[in-house]
Amino acid sequence: MSAIRLLVLGAVRQHGRAHGYQVRNDLEYWGAHEWSNAKPGSIYHALKQMAKQGLLHAHEIAPSTVGGPPRTEYEITEAGTQEYLALLREALAARERTIDVLSAAIGFMVDLERAEVVSLLRERLRRLAEWRGAVTEHYVPVGGPEKLGHIGEIMNMWVHAADGEAAWTRGLIERIEGGAYTFAGEGEPFVGVLAEGVENPYATGDSHPGDIR
Amino acid sequence: MSAIRLLVLGAVRQHGRAHGYQVRNDLEYWGAHEWSNAKPGSIYHALKQMAKQGLLHAHEIAPSTVGGPPRTEYEITEAGTQEYLALLREALAARERTIDVLSAAIGFMVDLERAEVVSLLRERLRRLAEWRGAVTEHYVPVGGPEKLGHIGEIMNMWVHAADGEAAWTRGLIERIEGGAYTFAGEGEPFVGVLAEGVENPYATGDSHPGDIR
DNA sequence: GAGCAGGTAGTCAAGTTTGATTAGTTGACG
DNA sequence: CGTCAACTAATCAAACTTGACTACCTGCTC
Numbered sequence: 001m002s003a004i005r006l007l008v009l010g011a012v013r014q015h016g017r018a019h020g021y022q023v024r025n026d027l028e029y030w031g032a033h034e035w036s037n038a039k040p041g042s043i044y045h046a047l048k049q050m051a052k053q054g055l056l057h058a059h060e061i062a063p064s065t066v067g068g069p070p071r072t073e074y075e076i077t078e079a080g081t082q083e084y085l086a087l088l089r090e091a092l093a094a095r096e097r098t099i100d101v102l103s104a105a106i107g108f109m110v111d112l113e114r115a116e117v118v119s120l121l122r123e124r125l126r127r128l129a130e131w132r133g134a135v136t137e138h139y140v141p142v143g144g145p146e147k148l149g150h151i152g153e154i155m156n157m158w159v160h161a162a163d164g165e166a167a168w169t170r171g172l173i174e175r176i177e178g179g180a181y182t183f184a185g186e187g188e189p190f191v192g193v194l195a196e197g198v199e200n201p202y203a204t205g206d207s208h209p210g211d212i213r
Numbered sequence: 214m215s216a217i218r219l220l221v222l223g224a225v226r227q228h229g230r231a232h233g234y235q236v237r238n239d240l241e242y243w244g245a246h247e248w249s250n251a252k253p254g255s256i257y258h259a260l261k262q263m264a265k266q267g268l269l270h271a272h273e274i275a276p277s278t279v280g281g282p283p284r285t286e287y288e289i290t291e292a293g294t295q296e297y298l299a300l301l302r303e304a305l306a307a308r309e310r311t312i313d314v315l316s317a318a319i320g321f322m323v324d325l326e327r328a329e330v331v332s333l334l335r336e337r338l339r340r341l342a343e344w345r346g347a348v349t350e351h352y353v354p355v356g357g358p359e360k361l362g363h364i365g366e367i368m369n370m371w372v373h374a375a376d377g378e379a380a381w382t383r384g385l386i387e388r389i390e391g392g393a394y395t396f397a398g399e400g401e402p403f404v405g406v407l408a409e410g411v412e413n414p415y416a417t418g419d420s421h422p423g424d425i426r
Numbered sequence: 427g428a429g430c431a432g433g434t435a436g437t438c439a440a441g442t443t444t445g446a447t448t449a450g451t452t453g454a455c456g
Numbered sequence: 457c458g459t460c461a462a463c464t465a466a467t468c469a470a471a472c473t474t475g476a477c478t479a480c481c482t483g484c485t486c
Contacts, residue, residue: 002442021465035310035371042443044466049441071465097248099310099374103367110363150323150394154316157381158248161312164377168370181363215472234435255473257436262471284435 003036003100006091008046009084010108012056012076019071020044030107036100047074055080088112092120095127095165114176114183121173125166132162216249216313219304221259222297223321225269225289232274232284233257243320249313260287268293301325305333308340308378327389327396334386338379345375 011026012018018026024043032038051058056074076084089112091105109117135158148155175181182188224239225231231239237256245251264271269287289297302325304318322330348371361368388394395401 004442019465024465037443039444040466041445041468045442097312099371102370106367106370107364151320153385153388154319157315157319158312160377160381164373168373172366175366217472232435237435250473252474253436254438254475258472 001087001090001101003032003091003098003104004038004042004046005050006084006087006101006104006108007032007036007038008043008050009055009076009080009087010104010111012047012074013081013084013111017059017073017075019073020047021071023047023074032100032104035103047072050080055083085112089116089120092117093123093127095124095131095162110181110183112183113185117183118173118176121169121176125169125173128162128166128169132159132166135159135162214300214303214314216245216311216317217251217255217259218263219297219300219314219317219321220245220249220251221256221263222268222289222293222300223317223324225260225287226294226297226324230272230286230288232286233260234284236260236287245313245317248316260285263293268296298325302329302333305330306336306340308337308344308375323394323396325396326398330396331386331389334382334389338382338386341375341379341382345372345379348372348375 007027007030008023011023014026015022020043024038024040027033027036027038027043047056047058050056051074055077057077059073059075088105088108091101092109094101096102112120135155220240220243221236224236227239228235233256237251237253240246240249240251240256260269260271263269264287268290270290272286272288274284274286301318301321304314305322305325307314309315325333348368
């Protein structure tokens with residue numbers, strides 16, 4: 001799974017109704033162009049594709065207000081909401097290799113309820129542990145580990161990565177159980193999109209740091 | 214950069230001359246189908262593409278020995294070797310987000326000289342530190358970090374990941390400087406491909422662990 | 427001796443991603 | 457008043473990836 005569908009669905013959903021450029025702006029606001037494949041082409045493609053699949057409803061808008069090319073506004077459908085929640089849950093629980101899907105999922109996690117997020121993160125821990133076991137047990141050749149030579153460093157790296165991720169996940173669980181943040185059904189949600197007409201303080205300025213991706 | 218070009222170039226190079234199925238088998242032997250996008254389609258595509266670009270030389274082989282579809286054997290060109298080494302160096306030095314490129318690079322690192330590998334890994338450390346600084350400094354909003362809400366967890370995750378990677382990299386540098394493994398120009402190289410006719414002890418058996426990718 | 431599991435070698439269509447490019451509008455400056 | 461830079465909005469071709477599929481042969485079993 002790439003992060004793009006999750007990001008686009010999440011953006012459209014928070015707006016209620018949004019056209020491609022708005023989505024694109026939100027993703028830039030979130031810094032997604034730095035840590036995911038959120039290029040214009042991918043975003044517009046994802047919108048069209050998901051409209052074709054019935055996850056979004058496309059409204060053709062007359063090219064009225066500012067001129068320029070005709071715009072299409074999208075609205076999330078019931079099927080789209082289901083898909084969004086499914087992607088989000090899977091992203092939180094999966095032992096993902098890429099940081100982009102997990103980043104997106106953390107950004108959207110407050111769309112779920114507190115208890116569910118905790119249980120998804122626990123599932124993540126379980127899968128990390130399972131994988132760690134599989135790597136250490138399964139990839140050791142018959143003649144003992146020393147037969148592996150430098151190849152053993154690959155497994156070492158994986159185990160290291162799994163341990164690091166697990167530690168971070170445990171920390172996050174603790175903070176969430178400790179009452180941090182505001183989740184679904186707990187009142188005033190966190191506002192994560194740009195209001196129309198507000199400038200983006202995190203825009204892709206020249207001063208921005210080395211390519212984060 | 215995806216890992217596939219590096220993997221395919223490395224495989225062809227170790228064989229001297231190889232056809233698609235042989236490359237495919239090597240990658241499976243290395244477990245690459247578990248942690249990279251090394252599907253048949255991608256492999257054959259990469260071979261053709263790189264032949265078109267002059268990185269590989271394609272020899273058409275009569276469909277002689279066993280029947281079946283006509284095979285093409287590939288040989289790495291001078292340009293291909295240059296590209297391979299460039300990809301390898303970049304993969305070792307880059308603060309990569311994906312584990313697949315780095316896994317491949319670790320597998321091939323002994324094709325370089327010991328001193329160079331160490332210096333590339335130091336460069337990697339430098340870039341990790343730079344990135345860490347950029348994340349902590351740049352992504353803090355005007356009103357202080359508490360304004361970030363749960364979004365701050367994303368940066369927290371990145372910092373965690375960077376620290377973990379740096380720690381592992383330092384460990385690897387230490388082991389290499391301590392004399393571990395056999396690098397280019399140090400005699401008998403490590404044999405990393407299957408000889409023709411030898412069965413693969415790590416084949417995709419049913420007993421293999423949960424999807425590692 | 428029919429047929430079926432499995433190995434060998436590769437192709438293909440559909441979907442996705444990338445990077446460049448188009449095309450119009452607005453603001454700013456000399 | 458022209459024109460140049462930047463913004464808004466989107467498209468396109470080319471490349472890449474995916475998962476399923478073709479086709480052929482060998483060995484084994486019922």
